[in-house]
Amino acid sequence: MVHLTRDLLTVLLEHATDAEPAAVNVLLSATSAADLSGETTTVDPETPVLTHFTLPDIGGSVDAVFGMDLSTPSERGRARFLSHPTGELRVNETDDLAAVVVVAVPPWEDDCVAAFDRAGRELPLHIVDAVPPEEFPPE
Incomplete structure (x- = not known):
């Protein structure tokens, strides 16, 4: 079973709508259900829940120099969202x-x-009605 937060689904569908007729292709990352706030009682605490996405152009210049994807944090990005405007x-x-x-x-x-x-x-x-913990940028 694949678990996805309601907020992430909403953002992904909005992104697909805005991009149409072009296709959308973004990397998805998960957060452990135990770290989420909201309705997670139906999900085992150890279960990964898709909560974040990374746009494909982030880290592009670094990737071009080194020839590999250095923009995706380790242990993230084992899922992908694709829109198919053709239906x-x-x-x-x-x-x-x-x-x-x-x-x-x-x-x-x-x-x-x-x-x-x-x-x-x-x-x-x-679809899980929960949110990941707030992330703060490094100081």
């Missing part, structure tokens, strides 16, 4: 893959989203 609610052969791929299609509503493994098999998707 195909599935993983395509040309998609960037991850352990979990969340795909959305128009009209960009909750029932137009599904989760898949890298082989394209659909996984149960559970």
Whole structure:
């Protein structure tokens, strides 16, 4: 089962709406359910819940110099969100893959989203009404 916060889903769908007719492809990161505030009683505390996304252009200049993705923190980014403006609610052969791929299609509503493994098999998707802890930039 894939767990995703309501706030993250809302932001991802808004991003897909704004980008249309272009596709969206962003890296997703998880937070342990134990670290979330809100309705997490249905989720085991050790379960990773998708809570954050990283835009693809962040760290681009560093990546170009070193030839690898140095912008993604370690242990993050094992999932990906993809929008398919053409309306195909599935993983395509040309998609960037991850352990979990969340795909959305128009009209960009909750029932137009599904989760898949890298082989394209659909996984149960559970929306969690919870928020991650507030993060503060280093001083």
